[in-house]
Amino acid sequence: MRALFHLIVLLAVVFVEASASDGIDDFTYHGFGSANVSLDGVAEISPNGLLKLTNSSTQGKGHAFYPRPLRFRAASGGGVSSFSTTFVFAIVSEFSDLSGHGLAFTLSPSRGRPWSLTQQYLGLFNISDNGDASNHVFAVELDTVQSAEFDDINDNHVGIDVNGLRSSSSAPASFFSEETGRYANLTLMSGDPMQVWIEYDDAEKLLNVTLSSTGAPKPRRPLLSSAFDLSSVVFDSMYVGFSAATGQVITNHYVLGWSFKMNGEARPLDPTRLPPLPARAPRRRGKLLVAMVSLVCALFLATVASGTVGCYLRGKMFEEILEDWEATYASHRFSYRELYMATKCFSDKRLLGAGGFGRVYRGSRNSTEIAVKKVSRESEQGMKEFVAEIVSIGQLRHRNLVSLLGYCRRKGELLLVYEFMPNGSLDKLLFDQPPKSALGWSQRFRIIKGIALALHYLHEGWEQVVIHRDVKASNILLDGEMNGRLGDFGLARLHDHGGDPRTTRVVGTLGYLAPEVPMTGKATTSTDVFAFGVLVLEIACGRRTVEAQGPPEQQASEVVLVDWVWQCCGRGAILEASDPKLGGNYVVEEMELALRLGLICSHPEPATRPSMRQVIRYLEEDAPLPEMSKDGGAITAS
Ligand SMILES: *[C@@H]1O[C@H](CO)[C@@H](O)[C@H](O)[C@H]1NC(C)=O
Ligand SMILES: *[C@@H]1O[C@H](CO)[C@@H](O)[C@H](O)[C@H]1NC(C)=O
Numbered sequence: 001m002r003a004l005f006h007l008i009v010l011l012a013v014v015f016v017e018a019s020a021s022d023g024i025d026d027f028t029y030h031g032f033g034s035a036n037v038s039l040d041g042v043a044e045i046s047p048n049g050l051l052k053l054t055n056s057s058t059q060g061k062g063h064a065f066y067p068r069p070l071r072f073r074a075a076s077g078g079g080v081s082s083f084s085t086t087f088v089f090a091i092v093s094e095f096s097d098l099s100g101h102g103l104a105f106t107l108s109p110s111r112g113r114p115w116s117l118t119q120q121y122l123g124l125f126n127i128s129d130n131g132d133a134s135n136h137v138f139a140v141e142l143d144t145v146q147s148a149e150f151d152d153i154n155d156n157h158v159g160i161d162v163n164g165l166r167s168s169s170s171a172p173a174s175f176f177s178e179e180t181g182r183y184a185n186l187t188l189m190s191g192d193p194m195q196v197w198i199e200y201d202d203a204e205k206l207l208n209v210t211l212s213s214t215g216a217p218k219p220r221r222p223l224l225s226s227a228f229d230l231s232s233v234v235f236d237s238m239y240v241g242f243s244a245a246t247g248q249v250i251t252n253h254y255v256l257g258w259s260f261k262m263n264g265e266a267r268p269l270d271p272t273r274l275p276p277l278p279a280r281a282p283r284r285r286g287k288l289l290v291a292m293v294s295l296v297c298a299l300f301l302a303t304v305a306s307g308t309v310g311c312y313l314r315g316k317m318f319e320e321i322l323e324d325w326e327a328t329y330a331s332h333r334f335s336y337r338e339l340y341m342a343t344k345c346f347s348d349k350r351l352l353g354a355g356g357f358g359r360v361y362r363g364s365r366n367s368t369e370i371a372v373k374k375v376s377r378e379s380e381q382g383m384k385e386f387v388a389e390i391v392s393i394g395q396l397r398h399r400n401l402v403s404l405l406g407y408c409r410r411k412g413e414l415l416l417v418y419e420f421m422p423n424g425s426l427d428k429l430l431f432d433q434p435p436k437s438a439l440g441w442s443q444r445f446r447i448i449k450g451i452a453l454a455l456h457y458l459h460e461g462w463e464q465v466v467i468h469r470d471v472k473a474s475n476i477l478l479d480g481e482m483n484g485r486l487g488d489f490g491l492a493r494l495h496d497h498g499g500d501p502r503t504t505r506v507v508g509t510l511g512y513l514a515p516e517v518p519m520t521g522k523a524t525t526s527t528d529v530f531a532f533g534v535l536v537l538e539i540a541c542g543r544r545t546v547e548a549q550g551p552p553e554q555q556a557s558e559v560v561l562v563d564w565v566w567q568c569c570g571r572g573a574i575l576e577a578s579d580p581k582l583g584g585n586y587v588v589e590e591m592e593l594a595l596r597l598g599l600i601c602s603h604p605e606p607a608t609r610p611s612m613r614q615v616i617r618y619l620e621e622d623a624p625l626p627e628m629s630k631d632g633g634a635i636t637a638s
């Protein structure tokens, strides 16, 4: 009996191994001239067969993927296949000691990363999805810039990234030298071709990454050898390829050859068969140049201060647009020079975020912290009205609003200056945290109340009705005392004024948009209430309003939060919708109130939604919430 059992186990094991080794994915490219790869962004293949992930443009990103998805599991739910890959790359910058960001080998559910950002995001992630386990992205980064926000160890490292850019394991770029028995440094941005080997062994759950200069044999010891289980990261099938991104410095990221094999060792690359890199122009010393420019700048500023020469240069570098009508707003106007200094030349290190409206930098000015939002704008049309509006909005003061301190204008660019909020945005705290550091219920309930007060103030507390138009978790910022503060109000108007009159643009964010908005094209206080309702549900449930489930290739079924809470409500089990991360630590009455309030506010029928004034009464328990159903609207409005 026992023997039979063993035999069955043995057969099962043999069967699984046999089917796993069915993977025939095995390819080798010496140059990409005749290779079939899928390119996007600025990536291209040069006539001599070099894969050029980034071209000579700043702020660029490029991807190259093997066109077919590869099966990483022989059977759905089964073990992940082992794989091995090697490639030769070169990072050629216009400077010898400064380079634009880096290059990564990646496994991704999609053939491209359309939402990703350039610069330190390497064309892989963006600010909101960085670190999100639902990305299902694995990468090995070759990074030439130290990004403090991702805890990078230096500006020349190799890292293993899972779903985000904070590497789970990293090491300074180097290789094991047999001669010395030590690791010897390599400079990724040297412009010289280098080779990388990445090997994943699923039986051992081990990932090795090895680096060396091209032509040298593969070093005996890997640079990184990391205990790692790919099974939680990959879907059954994934795309494999490369991503690279640049920032301010012109850099070309090249791949010269690539070999990949599933369940086996990738075939070696023959260095003599790789296409040559273009002849290199003599390169300047970037850091020296930057230092010199700063020195020259400082000298000029000194001369400017002493009032002699330099007006012309100062004019160019800090050029702004200032029209006569702006004289009235002088006290709200910041000089570009001031903002430039406050943000240390808008340095990447000071980037707080980037969203639909632009990039936000942290700055300090007269020892107070500010946030500077750069909004790019092609058209100057409607600017006068918009500035008038933001200045008047700037007069709004409420403890649950982020104050707008002023603005500045440049050609094609508008800069808005806000109070700095040290605790970041609510979406990060709500969705991107492990359960143990999840925001507690009392804080969440206080945030709900604060935002209700802020919206009530915008709708009714001022001489004119101000409609926010873009209430959402990423627009709720938290101040030093963890008070929720509504930010970005009125900015959505920017798209109305001076927008192309032929296209009516629906402003707002999917998932928070009331159903009548696409039809009427009009934002009202009631559409703000709708978005507030969705936000309250997100806070109570700890889930995003629309969450994709299942792997993307299987036509992700989207779970709409509001519908799901309605289902729980219909079953008489509304508390089941509460955030599991809270582990039941909440005041039942408050949770129920929040969930039901969220449903009423996000009711499809505008007439059923309460006003913000009523919302505050419900939250203060001055009035009971009306009973209601989804299709029938309010059953009894008390
Ligand atoms: C880089 O590629 C993009 C997209 O293909 C193109 O628009 C741009 O002109 C290129 N830049 C240079 C400097 O070649
Ligand atoms: C490249 O691969 C894609 C996907 O497998 C295929 O549809 C296409 O026909 C191929 N193109 C060439 C030129 O082989």
Ligand SMILES: *[C@@H]1O[C@H](CO)[C@@H](O)[C@H](O)[C@H]1NC(C)=O
Pocket (backbone or CB within 6 Å): 154, 172, 185
């Ligand atoms: C190699 O690089 C590391 C990290 O940058 C540095 O600490 C070390 O001193 C370097 N070693 C040599 C031999 O240059």
Ligand SMILES: *[C@@H]1O[C@H](CO)[C@@H](O)[C@H](O)[C@H]1NC(C)=O
Pocket (backbone or CB within 6 Å): 199, 200, 201, 206, 207, 208, 220, 221, 222, 225
């Ligand atoms: C990874 O490196 C370790 C340590 O050198 C080695 O024992 C192991 O065999 C390597 N695994 C693979 C798959 O190369």
Ligand SMILES: *[C@@H]1O[C@H](CO)[C@@H](O)[C@H](O)[C@H]1NC(C)=O
Pocket (backbone or CB within 6 Å): 115, 116, 126, 127, 128, 129, 354, 355, 356
């Ligand atoms: C970030 O990427 C995700 C997809 O991974 C996308 O849904 C989201 O809209 C992107 N966010 C921004 C601000 O672009």
